[in-house]
Amino acid sequence: MRIAVTGTTGQVTCALREAGKGADLDIFHLGRPDLDLTRPDTLLPALKALAPHILVSAAAYTAVDRAESEPELAFAVNATGAGALAQAAAVLGVPIIHLSTDYVFDGTKPSPYAETDPTGPVSVYGASKLEGERRVAAATADHVILRTAWVYSTFGNNFVKTMLRLGETRSLVDIVADQSGCPSSAHDLAKVIIAMAEKLCGDKDPALRGIFHVAGSGEASWAQFAQAIFATLEARTGKTVSVRPISTAQYPTAARRPENSRLDCQKLERLYGLRMPDWHGSTETVVKALIDGRGDKTQ
Numbered sequence: 001m002r003i004a005v006t007g008t009t010g011q012v013t014c015a016l017r018e019a020g021k022g023a024d025l026d027i028f029h030l031g032r033p034d035l036d037l038t039r040p041d042t043l044l045p046a047l048k049a050l051a052p053h054i055l056v057s058a059a060a061y062t063a064v065d066r067a068e069s070e071p072e073l074a075f076a077v078n079a080t081g082a083g084a085l086a087q088a089a090a091v092l093g094v095p096i097i098h099l100s101t102d103y104v105f106d107g108t109k110p111s112p113y114a115e116t117d118p119t120g121p122v123s124v125y126g127a128s129k130l131e132g133e134r135r136v137a138a139a140t141a142d143h144v145i146l147r148t149a150w151v152y153s154t155f156g157n158n159f160v161k162t163m164l165r166l167g168e169t170r171s172l173v174d175i176v177a178d179q180s181g182c183p184s185s186a187h188d189l190a191k192v193i194i195a196m197a198e199k200l201c202g203d204k205d206p207a208l209r210g211i212f213h214v215a216g217s218g219e220a221s222w223a224q225f226a227q228a229i230f231a232t233l234e235a236r237t238g239k240t241v242s243v244r245p246i247s248t249a250q251y252p253t254a255a256r257r258p259e260n261s262r263l264d265c266q267k268l269e270r271l272y273g274l275r276m277p278d279w280h281g282s283t284e285t286v287v288k289a290l291i292d293g294r295g296d297k298t299q
């Protein structure tokens with residue numbers, strides 16, 4: 001099976017490439033300048049050359065705070081670009097798995113969000129991703145919109161790397177404790193995406209299409225997530241870093257974040273038989289890899 005993935009250095013793109021190694025899969029990544037989501041004319045030619053069996057749309061404008069001052073660029077990539085990519089998939093006659101986000105919700109629901117819950121983004125990034133979902137769905141029925149959350153890995157930029165960097169110089173960090181979510185390892189996510197791709201290519205069942213939620217099992221606040229990261233750091237190196245829980249109001253950011261980012265992933269389990277592992281073990285694996293120098297620590 002040939003899988004084309006958008007993006008070059010992105011967390012999910014890199015994790016997919018890693019997961020594909022050794023498996024009976026050809027995973028190709030396509031990024032700028034050959035494939036640029038702000039230049040829809042680049043999409044079809046770049047994809048045609050690869051003749052993929054399925055497309056994974058993992059590239060996105062992901063700078064959540066910067067999007068507040070760059071809404072045109074965020075929408076160009078996440079809405080117009082995503083829609084054009086889905087149109088290209090339709091022309092090629094292949095399914096598309098499009099990555100989306102928990103930030104399409106307003107976060108006021110007291111329990112985990114299901115696929116059928118009403119959306120209501122509270123940031124430009126969330127609004128641009130929601131518009132992308134709509135455009136993907138309008139472009140082709142042969143799509144999966146895969147919403148995930150709080151992604152971390154040994155690749156790219158993420159919360160785990162930020163905590164380890166802070167831990168190099170500090171023994172106490174203030175971390176927001178009143179937002180909850182499901183930390184999701186891109187390495188676990190890549191395995192789920194590959195299993196979904198294999199199923200989608202061989203099964204035309206409409207029930208396998210549409211919106212799905214996928215995230216690490218369990219839940220945490222950012223402060224609890226940080227505590228778990230520092231617990232592994234301490235066990236591995238002896239270095240102690242304490243977490244002081246603070247409120248969102250004490251840590252102002254350009255973009256608002258949903259208070260509740262937890263995703264209910266039962267639909268994925270019911271229809272695909274897939275479930276991501278508990279986030280504690282996956283976080284420990286990623287932290288250990290980064291401490292031992294097995295990850296890309298430069299970014």
Ligand SMILES: NC(=O)c1ccc[n+]([C@@H]2O[C@H](COP(=O)([O-])OP(=O)(O)OC[C@H]3O[C@@H](n4cnc5c(N)ncnc54)[C@H](OP(=O)(O)O)[C@@H]3O)[C@@H](O)[C@H]2O)c1
Nearest residue numbers: 007008009010011012036037059060062099101148150151
């Ligand atoms: N990170 C999270 O916590 C999180 C949470 C929920 C959902 N998601 C979604 O999950 C997906 C993957 O996220 P991620 O964390 O892997 O993202 P990431 O590490 O920030 O990587 C983003 C990727 O998008 C590419 N990109 C940006 N603008 C582009 C353009 N104009 N044309 C082509 N490629 C472009 C980047 O290309 P270069 O390689 O050239 O820089 C990079 O490969 C995204 O759809 C994101 O919205 C992420």
